[in-house]
Amino acid sequence: MAEITQTFDVSAPTPIVWAALQDVPALVPCMPGAALLQVDGDTYIGRLRVKVGPIAAEFEGTARVVERDEARHRARIEASGVDRRGGNRGSASVEYQLSPVDAGTRVALLADYRLRGPMAQFGRTGLIADMSAKLTREFAECLRHRLGEGTASEPPRSEEEP
């Protein structure tokens, strides 16, 4: 429903960035409104609070690392959750690819968010793309901060189906 691409540079060597990205519990504070409740191998159970204007949702669900290619520094995480109070269901598929650059490491994120329920039906179009772009941007900023400032991240590009 909303596809977000974001690329940013971090001034740290690729193996370090890779290792940091495998430590999911340490990354959770980088996602505003997220909390980790339980870890079971590659499965993470938690919740995510999102609010845009007067519209708020609290998703409870799971995230799993479904693909991991250490040699090529590529991984994919699938997440899904339910906002019981609002009757909304969300899912996301986040793929990232690391590549070494002069300044350190280039992180390429490709996220695909899907939303079903009243928020998707009645919410103003552009809302989901904006929400997801904001989340992605904040995550990227936080990650850069942690790993060492690289070049500033450009605003994420987002596309949403009407």
Add this chain to the structure above:
Amino acid sequence: MKPAPFDYFDPSSLQEALELLADLSWDASLLAGGQSLIPMLNMRIARPSALIDLRRVPGLDRSDIGADGIRIGAMVRAASLERSVASSDSAPTCLRQALREIGHPQIRNRTTIGGNLAHADPASELPAVFVALGGTMTLVSKDRGERSVPAEEFFQGVFSTAREPDEILVEASLPTYPGRTAFVEVARRPGDFSLVGACVAAVLEELVAREVRIAMCGTGDRPRRLREAEAVIEGAVLSAERLRELADAVSAGVQPRSDLHASDEYRRAVAGVMVRRALERISGVPS
């Protein structure tokens, strides 16, 4: 449908309202005129656990239109401002025109200027006026007191503003602008949400345009100044050809989204037309 249950508060002072807002969790909503919030409550898209009604907070419903600018209390109703502006020579024309486009008279009797601005619907007319004319928003919180935010920084995305969760927008102001202004929008029916709207301002000496300001609504996630388009006519003599050039620059400069009301191509094309029309109104140069 009907709203889901919420805790209702109607504080009798700004201080009380700020304390409530600071105490309550992330899940409280402020209620001003309710013309945007209550439909969301009714459809249960918004389900705040608490509602803080500002109707009893004194001092937020005054507006002051003078030679040195306009100051509008957040709880001033659009209809009331419409009347004040109509009987004043100092108010910019684009403000009067934009106010007329807000919903229907029945909505304007209830909707507030502060609520409209804080809600930051990308289709909303007033944000474009405030961005074009360099307006300022005054925010207050319990812990940090008062601060002012320029309109361009205030609007940050769909329903997103610089207002922190514990802040209340108390006033919005517009500086005097020395030139002529116009607001033009297209909607499928009068009173509908705008598909595309343009607020244009220019100081005209003969047909030379200076201090040009162009801001659009309905062409993205927030109102933006189109500085590249402004540069096309800044210091230039307005002519039909120049206006066509401007319209092209406007269309190139916006990044509208498609939605079920209009496609991005339509909005892009119409954006240029709206700006041309607004300039025609200001300058008399036919488009």
Add this chain to the structure above:
Amino acid sequence: MTEARRIRLTVNGRPREVEVEPRTLLSDVLRHHLGLTGTHVGCEQGSCGSCTILFDGAPARSCLVLAPQAEGAHIETVEGLAGPEAEAIRRAMHEAHALQCGFCTAGIVVSLVSALRDGIGQDEAAEQVLGGHLCRCTGYVNIRKAITAAWKQGANP
């Protein structure tokens, strides 16, 4: 604080009191708690105008007013409209056959009576004021005829 609270308001000139949850819409207070079913509910979004009442003398959507917001307010519903303007609008709507199912009519009558009282011009009434109402039956033609007749009679500009 979600529990019912007492709301005091004046409806059609009479002081009334209800005890309702704060989330109760004014349209439901009028219809269910005060038995004034002339005010209709079409959309609960503020689009259709069939719930229009006068709130302190000005037309407003009662489906977009929460009960506590009406504390101390003077509400006029279609049942309470009286006076020469109300008479003029009622007669004009009747003579122009400006309603079929009648669902939207109450809201339109409220808006038009208020417009006539406030000295709003005929064109403004026919476009801006009527523009706040949706009618699925008539195509608005006869409603506009009624406006023309009422305004001509009311010696309004």
